[in-house]
Amino acid sequence: MTTISPKMLSAAGRRHAVLASRARQLARPRTMDMAVKTINCLVCEAAGELYALALLKIAKVTPTARLASVPASNPALVGVTARAGIFYHVYDLATLFGGRSSTDGHLVMLRGLPAMALRVDTAIRVTDLVQLDAAEAASLRAAHPSVAAFARAEREDLFGGRIISLIDPDKLAPTNVVGRVEGDQA
Amino acid sequence: MSISTRLFIGFGLVIALMLGLGLYGLSQVSRVRETMDRVVERDFAMINELNAIFEGQAEATSSTQDAVRMGMTGTAPVADIDRAETAYRAAIGQMQEALRRGILLTDEYSGAALSAERAAAWRRNGELLREMDELIRSSGPQREQQFRAIRAGETVSTAMIEANMSQRRGQFLALISEMRQVANDGIAAGRDRVRAVYDESQLSTGVVLLAAIVIAFVIILLLRRSIVGPIQSFMLFVERVGRGELSGASAATGTDEVGRLGVTLNTMVSGLREIAVQSREATNNLGAAISEIRASTQEQAAGVEEQLAAVQETAATVDEITHAGSQVSKRAQEVIASAQATAQTSSEGLRAVDETARAMDSIREQAEVVAQNIVALSEKTQAIGDIISSVNDxxxxxxxxxxxxxxxxxxxxxxxxxxxxxxxxxxxxxxQAKDATNQVRAILGDVQRGINTSVMLTEEAVKRAAAGKDRTETSQRTIAAIAHRFEESVQTFQQIVASTNQQQLGIEQVMSALQNIRQASQQTAAGTRQLNDAAGNLSGLSEQLLTLSGRYRI
Structure with a gap:
């Protein structure tokens, strides 16, 4: 199927294209998920690398607000912030993975306790990822224990076929952090 | 005795003779003059007395005539008769006085007469004067009687007495006539006497002159003999010297002038001897000098030929300069015309530059307006950027x-x-909105950069317009200066033309001078040839002079 860039269409054509794409997604049979296992994730970018978080693990995405600094030995803990009465420990994802941190970007607030948020450079988009098989992932090495698997966008036109590290938030928390409770709502 | 003394004495004697001769001649002339004066003086005095007697007789006659006439008619007034008688008596007195002086003069002159003839004449005149005196004395009583007769009215007696008086008057006039004749004879005798004295003086003067001449001739002969003799010996000496014999005997010497002349001649001969020696040496040197002169004249002739050739070349060069000068003048006039056209073009250029300056001002003003518009546009672009930021947000x-x-x-x-x-x-x-805002932002960035570039370009345009105006003003000043320079160039070229004309005049004078130089060179060449010939002749003369100097035997 040939994809027409929206820049090439007029307003009416673009509207028609959006409706057509929506119709195709709604008409997609769900049985196909059984054939190829996909994961609906939020793809983020930090220090030039692509990371993905399962969409069900994320509570909210916000712009990076002013953080209140906290005395801590973990350099990845860049501060705390509050939202809807809940304090979130904000960790810089690039620092966690050994990269260079940035001061702005997006905060990805995770579900569960303790309340934790990840500061990324950009929360790019929500898309379906296809996990790599074991043979393909054997040659790859995880930069952090929280990297549960490696995946690639289902749509080939996205991200240029780059490999995306799929993060497990439960393994992301540091050791002195209280264990998380799956399914907590922010 | 020296020659000067001898000459002084001789010429003194001659002068004394001439002086004596002159004095003698003057004395003779004075004698003649005195004789003549005496004759004239005596004759003149006698004639005066005779005239006085004659006048007295005439006065007496005229004074009595009227009275006698009235007496003969018997109507004579007494007063007239008295007046006539008084006049008659005065005239008779005057006449008798003249007769007395004449008698004295004749007596005096007859005793001291210059000649016998004149002595006889003076004596005869004395006799006649005495007869006249006697006749007057005898006539006096009759005339008184006649006056009484007239007063008495005796006419017959008066007439008779008058007839007798007329006879006596005739005798008186005859005596006067004879006396005049005697006086003329005396005058002729006096003239003869003067001539005789003159002849005597002439003769004596000639004799004295002849004697003086003879004496002077004798004196001159003596002087000649005393002077010429020694001079003859000196002439022989000089002739010997003239023959070139400078080694002979010396001339005689002495204390007088001739002796001193001998000393001088000896000195002269010794000097001539030295001169001959020196002349011989000088002649030899002259020969060498003449040879050098001939060589020099030949070189001078060659130099003159070269000078002529140089003058020809110079004339040709000057001709070329004249041609070049005319070309320069022609080109200068062309340049003047071109410069005048350029000056006119420069004035047009000045007007164009002025218009350009005004256009530059307009461009600068418009560029400033554009800059203001661009600034306003930039502000609006900034507002668009803010809107884009909002849209991006x-x-x-x-x-x-x-x-x-x-x-x-x-x-x-x-x-x-x-x-x-x-x-x-x-x-x-x-x-898509984000992409669009990014695109708009990029476009806006391009627009902002374009605006910044435009601002910079506009500012640059303003600066360049200002610089252009400055340069235009500079160009205006430059063109004005160029026009001024062109005017100066025109004046300069006009001066060049005038100078070229003066140069042409000067070159014509130079050509004339070269012509004169060429003529002078030709004359110099001719003169050099003549000088060469003269040097050749001089060489021959030098040889002759050498031969002549060989004549002197030293």
């Missing part, structure tokens, strides 16, 4: 809203599937 918020909607849809499970589609579309729209 909205798109960012939409992006996050879409993400959160997708999260919420996923959390909703199957029921949120359609919502997830909406969230996905919102995400697409947010991304």
């Amino acid at each position: 909205i798109s960012e918020r939409s992006h996050l809203l879409a993400l959160n909607a997708a999260i919420e849809a996923a959390a909703a499970g199957e029921s949120g599937r359609s919502f997830s589609v909406v969230a996905s579309e919102m995400k697409v729209l947010a991304d």
Whole structure:
């Protein structure tokens, strides 16, 4: 199927294209998920690398607000912030993975306790990822224990076929952090 | 005795003779003059007395005539008779006085007469004067008687007495006539006497002159003999010297002038001897000098030939200069015309530059307006940037809203599937809006950069317009200076033309001078040839002079 860039269409054509794409997604049979296992994730970018978080693990995405600094030995803990009465420990994802941190970007607030948020450079988009098989992932090495698997966008036109590290938030928390409770709502 | 003394004495004697001769001649002339004066004086005195007697007789006669006439008619007044008688008596007295002086003069002159003839004449005159005196004395009583007769009215007696008086008057006039004749004879005798004295003086003067001449001739002969003798010996000496014999005997010497002349001649001969020696040496030197002169004249002739050739070349060069000068004048006039045209063009250029300056001002003003417009546009672009930032922020918020909607849809499970589609579309729209804002931002950046570039270019244009105006003003001043320079150039070229004309005049004078130089060179060449010939002749003369100098035997 040939994809027409929206820049090439007029307003009416673009509207028609959006409706057509929506119709195709709604008409997609769900049985196909059984054939190829996909994961609906939020793809983020930090220090030039692509990371993905399962969409069900994320509570909210916000712009990076002013953080209140906290005395801590973990350099990845860049501060705390509050939202809807809940304090979130904000960790810089690039620092966690050994990269260079940035001061702005997006905060990805995770579900569960303790309340934790990840500061990324950009929360790019929500898309379906296809996990790599074991043979393909054997040659790859995880930069952090929280990297549960490696995946690639289902749509080939996205991200240029780059490999995306799929993060497990439960393994992301540091050791002195209280264990998380799956399914907590922010 | 020296020659000067002898000459002094001789010429003194001659002068004394001439002086004596002159004095003698003067004395003779004085004698003649005295004789003549005496004759004239005596004759003149006698004639005066005779005239006085004659006048007295005439006065007496005239004074009595009227009285006698009236007496003969018997009507004579007494007063007239008295007046006539008084006049008659006065005339008779005057006449008798003259007779007395004449008698004295004749007596005096007869005793001291210059000659016998004149002595006889003076004596005869004395006799006649005495007869006249006697006749007058005898006539006196009759005349008184006649006056008495007239007073008495005796006419017959008066007439008779008058007849007797007329006879006596005739005798008186006869005596006067004879006396005049005697006086003329005396005058002729006096003239003869003067001539005789003159002849005697002439003769004596000639004799004295002849004697003086003879004496002077004798004196001159003596002087000649005393002077010429020694001079003859000196002439022989000089002739010997003239023959070139400078080694002979010396001339005689002495204390007088001739002796001193001998000394001088000896000195002269010794000097001539030295001169001959020196002349011989000088002649030899002259020969060498003449040889050098001939060589020099030949070189001078060659030099003159070269000078002529140089003058010809110079004339040709001057002719070329004249031609070049005319070309220069012609070209200068062309340049003047071109410079005048250029000056006119420069004035037009000045007007054009002035218009350009005004255009530059307009460009600068318009560029400033454009800059203000661009600044306003930049401000509006800044406002657009703010709007784009707002739109970008909205798109960012939409992006996050879409993400959160997708999260919420996923959390909703199957029921949120359609919502997830909406969230996905919102995400697409947010991304498109973000792309569009990025594109607008990029375009706006391009516009901003273009505006900045335009501002810079406009400022540069303003600066360049100002610089252009400055340069235009500079060009204006430069063109004005060029025009002024061209005017100066015109004046300069006019001066060049005038100078060239003066140069032409000067070159004509130079040509004339060269012509004169060429003529002078030709004359010099001719003179050099003549000088060469003269040097040749001089060489021959030098040889002759050498031969002549050999004549002197030293």
